[in-house]
Amino acid sequence: MTATIYDTPDDALDGITDGVRVMFGGFSGAGAPTNLIRALRRRGTRGITGIANNIGYGDFLVELCEDGQLAGMICTFATRASVALRSRFDEQLARGEVTLELTPQGTFAERIRAGGGGLGGVLTRSGLGTPVAEGKTTIEVDGETYLLERPLRADVAMIRAQRADRLGNLEYRGAARNFNPVMATAADLVIVEVDEIVEVGAIDPERVGTPAVFVDRIMQCPRIPVPFR
């Protein structure tokens, strides 16, 4: 339960093997575990299935496409209309080298929450009558039709927070929360990069965004600036 502290992002990936299914926190740049993504790139792990809000032009995740480490993505935002903003992921998708499962953003958040919270799925109206609904079960409740969306879990979640205490409690800041709190609940191994590791008790119990029970590994590492759009 008590988190283990690692010195470098590379050390924090100890034991991660090819074919791993990884959730990456973050929404555009805010809250993305950029140090861990770079470490995964250096590690050379292959056959990665990524679960993240966005992969595209300007995103650090695209770096995993440079040497074909990525096998596929489950995400909400993968390609841009403008050809000038095509990414390596786009190119590999067009060539059939990677797979893509697109899911609406609210459904994405809720599927992860279901995966982490022991629920069997999500009943939502989002996506009904669209390509997202193809091949999926619909269920009627009180005269309304809902799409049944399945839970999402991963082997590893890589997330970012502002501070962690040595027990593993996390404090988030601003819009850098996004998918990090739900992802922290939905993976077998949760690795967190933070601006600062503090003593137990230094984070106000009222401000803990992810309780320590969810966190396995923490690592203090200055954030890598993300270019704004």
Add this chain to the structure above:
Amino acid sequence: MTATIYDTPDDALDGITDGVRVMFGGFSGAGAPTNLIRALRRRGTRGITGIANNIGYGDFLVELCEDGQLAGMICTFATRASVALRSRFDEQLARGEVTLELTPQGTFAERIRAGGGGLGGVLTRSGLGTPVAEGKTTIEVDGETYLLERPLRADVAMIRAQRADRLGNLEYRGAARNFNPVMATAADLVIVEVDEIVEVGAIDPERVGTPAVFVDRIMQCPRIPVPFR
């Protein structure tokens, strides 16, 4: 969207009529809207269906049984084994004067969250093979069986927070959160009693537990001490 400020708990109940369905926040004593419950008692509103975690010996909600204002409850904890701890609600239940729908506590929280968040229901294993599952649909997802539990909504939610700003943002404290944040999302009219109303900006955006969009009415009122068990 901006919350309306009321001077007294009685004023804050303006417009509430017989037959109303009300969610009451709180878990045992913490976070219970005791002033609003007392005002509802004084108002004499009848035919109330209550949705609350607990009703029983020592709970303020039992006061609504004194003159038969309560028609029924949806809750998780309604009666105690000890005859010495029987409440007026118990007695009225035994005489068939009130109805009771019991639901597991986690299912209760999640049904309310579904009601407030536009989800069609909850798929949970909790309650499978128990009396709670009787007459309910089960759904198989990836080889696991889940119980389909329906969303809960109410006409009115009465909740308690520590502070509100004049816009309606709420700050909670300690274990007084419990069901208050989800109930704030799941009723047509949300009435909040707080220890203190502060200026907009006085609550740190990082500490807002219920964003203003969910809150309709706020009222500053000293808490009524709840006896400990």
Add this chain to the structure above:
Amino acid sequence: MTAPQGLTRELIALRVARELRPGMVVNLGIGMPTLVPSHLPPDHGLLFQSENGILGLGAVREGGDGYGEIDPDLLNAGGQPVRLALGASFFDSATSFAMIRGGHVHTAVLGGLQVAANGDLANWTVRQDGGGSIGGAMDLASGAQRVIVAMEHTTRDGGSRLLERCTYPLTAQACVDLVVTNLAVIAVEAGGFVLREVAPGVTAAQVQAATDAPLALAPDLREMAL
């Protein structure tokens, strides 16, 4: 017949801004909707929701605007650095979309590719290879109390974006309440499109000619006041 030019993108945004009233919670999609705030009075009394987890979004910040460092934890859903309004709050994505799906966002202003007479909206593309981007649009379109679509009335080659049925993949079914284009303001009601306002210098006949579905004329059909 070539459709008249009608409004600029900025004027479409201005017309959309007129739909917003103090007290509303509003989510603005990427593209033309992001132009709306510059056409609001300073005391607009709106709360802007950003689906990445902010209620009370302020203005977009330009780099080096003299107001201090840009905050990397304070971005809007389009990834742009922003300010906060007084009374703002932060929350995670699960909470943000509970807010959206649960109908707590009053108005979503979305861009569009096509709107059908039954209110169906298409505002994303699926490529042959399966590529595409949904983002929060499906949840916003099906969850917001009111959906306003801001878009050009016709495509570059003159085809109508207002149709009997969408030919592109849908974003959500029967979700659109109002369409504001360079030519007109059109409500989607039970019976189909209702022409409410025409752009200055544009006739109802010209709007109908640029629309691939019948337009009923509102009893109080008038020229837009801009």
Add this chain to the structure above:
Amino acid sequence: MTAPQGLTRELIALRVARELRPGMVVNLGIGMPTLVPSHLPPDHGLLFQSENGILGLGAVREGGDGYGEIDPDLLNAGGQPVRLALGASFFDSATSFAMIRGGHVHTAVLGGLQVAANGDLANWTVRQDGGGSIGGAMDLASGAQRVIVAMEHTTRDGGSRLLERCTYPLTAQACVDLVVTNLAVIAVEAGGFVLREVAPGVTAAQVQAATDAPLALAPDLREMAL
């Protein structure tokens, strides 16, 4: 044949405490389980979860214990005023039960009325009039990684609480891992009950006689070390 007395309630709690290891997240149900903390060493290294929204629950406070006012916002799930452990955190009920259902609570120690050889647990009563109290027990029983039931082996009139099948309404199916009673420590495995330990002075035959289902004997069956 009358069953031997075996352990007191305090000794049952002590034996349960021996099952807990530093680093575990533990939820203690109402009743006998609340006696467990007083039998733990000060440096137990556990985090106690309280389903009303606390991780890092400290000791129950008695009124007027000289440590200041009791805090009405700091109660455990039984409604008792408590202290906080260092590194504690608060959360709402939806998050609390996501933690429980998602398997993030390692051990739940629950009271019981009946346990069946297949692991079914009955620990609540439904009255004729429909009255009853479920609380968090169903979620804890089906969600925790490990469920330990602490209860008396027999009812007041001598009937066994360990049965082939429960006769009371269930709390959850096939959820119990270990039963600690006044007479024995019994594991629930795929094949049924396995007798692991007997209380001091109690024989395996006496435990079997007080149990309405077959007991397999663990290869290392021994007397409890208390």
